[in-house]
Amino acid sequence: xxxxASGGGLVQAGDSLTLSCRxxxxxxxRYTVGWFRQAPGKERExxxxxxxxxxIFYSDSVKGRFRLSRxxxxxxxxxxxxxxxxxxxxxxxxAASSTVIQSEVSNLRFYSYWGxxxxxxxxx
Numbered sequence: 235x236x237x238x239a240s241g242g243g244l245v246q247a248g249d250s251l252t253l254s255c256r257x258x259x260x261x262x263x264r265y266t267v268g269w270f271r272q273a274p275g276k277e278r279e280x281x282x283x284x285x286x287x288x289x290i291f292y293s294d295s296v297k298g299r300f301r302l303s304r305x306x307x308x309x310x311x312x313x314x315x316x317x318x319x320x321x322x323x324x325x326x327x328x329a330a331s332s333t334v335i336q337s338e339v340s341n342l343r344f345y346s347y348w349g350x351x352x353x354x355x356x357x358x
Contacts, residue, residue: 235260235347237267239328242352245318249356253313255328255349262304266331267311269302270342271324271354280340281326284311291339296322318356325351 241253255267268283282292282302290302301314311328329345338344 235265235330235332237328237330237347237349239326239349239352242326242354244355244357247318247320247356247358249318250314250316251318251354253315253326253328253352253354255311255313257309257311257330260330260332262309262311263306264332266334266339266345267304267328268330268339268345269311269313269326269328270345271322271326272351273321273324276324278327278342280342282313283339285336285339289336293340315354318354320356320358323354323356325353327351 236258238256266285269281270278272278280293284290284304299317303312328349330347331345334344
């Protein structure tokens, strides 16, 4: 499975941005696909994920502002980010797993496939 993230950029606080993760080499509906982010000097953290069951999970820091969706035909997972804050600044990575259980969806150790990352910068 290969993942390619795109859509990052420089925006102002309060703006919106859409990230896309294109998945190839596998059947998207059989994978849990999530987004993680890593700010400078910080550990990579969970943002949101959609399981193969279509259940969606968000971190508390983005809940209510970000929306995750999946297009099985286009083989893409879309992260719509609204009301962006400077603290959302990070490199965003999409990742996929065929084995992660629901209780561990926020744990990056259970994701075997990773995209290259896309930079999101939010200015104040």
